[in-house]
Amino acid sequence: AQKVTQAQTEISVVEKEDVTLDCVYETRDTTYYLxxxxxxxxxxxxxxxxxxxxxxxxxxxxxxxxxxQKSTSSFNFTITASQVVDSAVYFCALSEHxxxxxxxxxxxxxxxxxxx
Amino acid sequence: EAQVTQNPRYLITVTGKKLTVTCSQNMNHEYMSWYxxxxxxGLRQIYYSxxxxxxxxxxxxxxxxxxxxxxRNFPLILESxxxxxxxxxxxxxxxxxxxxxxxxxxxPGTRLTVL
Numbered sequence: 001a002q003k004v005t006q007a008q009t010e011i012s013v014v015e016k017e018d019v020t021l022d023c024v025y026e027t028r029d030t031t032y033y034l035x036x037x038x039x040x041x042x043x044x045x046x047x048x049x050x051x052x053x054x055x056x057x058x059x060x061x062x063x064x065x066x067x068x069q070k071s072t073s074s075f076n077f078t079i080t081a082s083q084v085v086d087s088a089v090y091f092c093a094l095s096e097h098x099x100x101x102x103x104x105x106x107x108x109x110x111x112x113x114x115x116x
Numbered sequence: 117e118a119q120v121t122q123n124p125r126y127l128i129t130v131t132g133k134k135l136t137v138t139c140s141q142n143m144n145h146e147y148m149s150w151y152x153x154x155x156x157x158g159l160r161q162i163y164y165s166x167x168x169x170x171x172x173x174x175x176x177x178x179x180x181x182x183x184x185x186x187x188r189n190f191p192l193i194l195e196s197x198x199x200x201x202x203x204x205x206x207x208x209x210x211x212x213x214x215x216x217x218x219x220x221x222x223x224p225g226t227r228l229t230v231l
Binding site for chain 1: 149151156157158159160161164174204206208219220221222224225227
């Protein structure tokens with residue numbers, strides 16, 4: 001069965017520190033997608049990135065970067081020079097394709113608190 | 117503006133009183149889904165729909181019903197709510213692509229409390 005593990009339940013950092021959120025996944029599919037979502041205190045889910053299983057290039061978007069390593073089944077997310085506005089719960093998710101349907105399997109989330 | 121809307125956003129109700137949470141999307145997406153989010157458990161899928169009149173159970177369907185009579189709407193029905201259904205509910209939609217791996221767009225969430 002597909003599974004996503006976010007071992008860090010909560011992380012607390014001071015502003016301007018770099019922080020890495022870990023995500024490890026399990027799947028038997030050869031084609032799959034990985035996602036990161038941000039859930040700020042207001043509660044909505046904000047899409048951050050999608051990565052397919054054939055693209056192992058790291059991605060950078062401003063202060064955010066993602067490191068996808070198939071060899072270790074990991075898709076880690078790094079925030080550089082963190083800011084208070086980065087405080088949120090971050091979810092890693094794996095797209096599962098079953099019987100023509102698609103479903104997202106979520107990790108349990110990592111709550112990031114950035115203190116001023 | 118492309119969006120998924122849910123109503124109500126907040127609801128407090130009592131055990132056994134039937135309720136419906138509506139979900140609507142304006143992106144002509146084929147695929148729609150309901151998730152519930154509980155502390156320490158992340159998000160879990162309740163039901164999903166591949167298209168009009170096509171629905172199927174997710175991981176935690178007990179106590180819920182859905183219908184998909186129109187492409188844009190996917191209501192979640194709780195016939196007899198119980199306190200263990202107190203949760204934050206999200207509706208999501210996406211295109212049904214060739215591989216099925218499309219970004220899901222989420223609604224703003226509905227916070228339900230069952231007393």
